Amino acid sequence: MTAKLIGNKIKEYFSEIGMSQMDAAKVLDVQQAAVSNQLNGRPFGKNSAAKWNKAFGFRINWLLTGEGPMFDTNAAQAREYDLEDHPELNHDDYIPVIPARLFRAPDINIYEYVMSSSSVEKLPPVPHFQKHELFATCPGDAMAPRLCRGYLLALRRISRETTIINGEIYVVDTKSQGMFLRRLVDNGESLTFIAENQQYFPDFELPYSDVINIFRVVGVLIPNL
Secondary structure, three states, X not given: OOHHXXXXXXXXXXXHHOOOHHHHHXXXXXXXXXXXXXXXXXXOOHHHHHHHHHHXXXXXXXXXXXXXXXXXXXXXXXXXXOOOOOOOOOHHHOEEEEOHHHOOOOOOOHHHHXXXXXXXXXXOXXXXXXXXXXXXXXXXXXXXXXXXXXXEEEEEEEOOOOOOOOOOEEEEEEOOOEEXXXXXXXXXXXXXXXXXXXXXXXXXXXXXXXXXXXXXEEEEEEEOO
């Protein structure tokens, strides 16, 4: 993959999570022009790749070569995070957590239910992740060992017009079977759901007509217990 294509992939990802070049520059502590140069085809060096890996979780080898998965499988996206240590935040800024009991509830618009509920648990937003609207606790072992049971997922709802990045991880709210955490492949009229744990969770396909909401996993949080 060329440096230009790598930059385009990062642009698409930033667009989905609502991160501007200025936001990225602040996270990286660089000038916006430096971010623009990388996104528009300047090849990553080892130092810049390491910095972007630490800030956003992109794999260093992917940034350098375009080969392999786009994201780290562990530390860069699974950041330790103290959910209690945020006294500066007003509770109105906190983000709802999807109740675990709703993960297998069919034919419920989870987004509308949670956003309108006054009784669901709420947690403080994470500064590293832009515009995440919901949290969900990883419900099982389908995506282990990358995403383990109990990890907190930071989610951002995407529109039906947004391009699915094939092979990336999403949470999908369906009419027939509730919610699934899986890698997705867009087949046009349907989606293929792919688990990390292939031994126990085979691939399956559902039509777009069965989909209520799709959420991009913009970050993975490991609470300090």
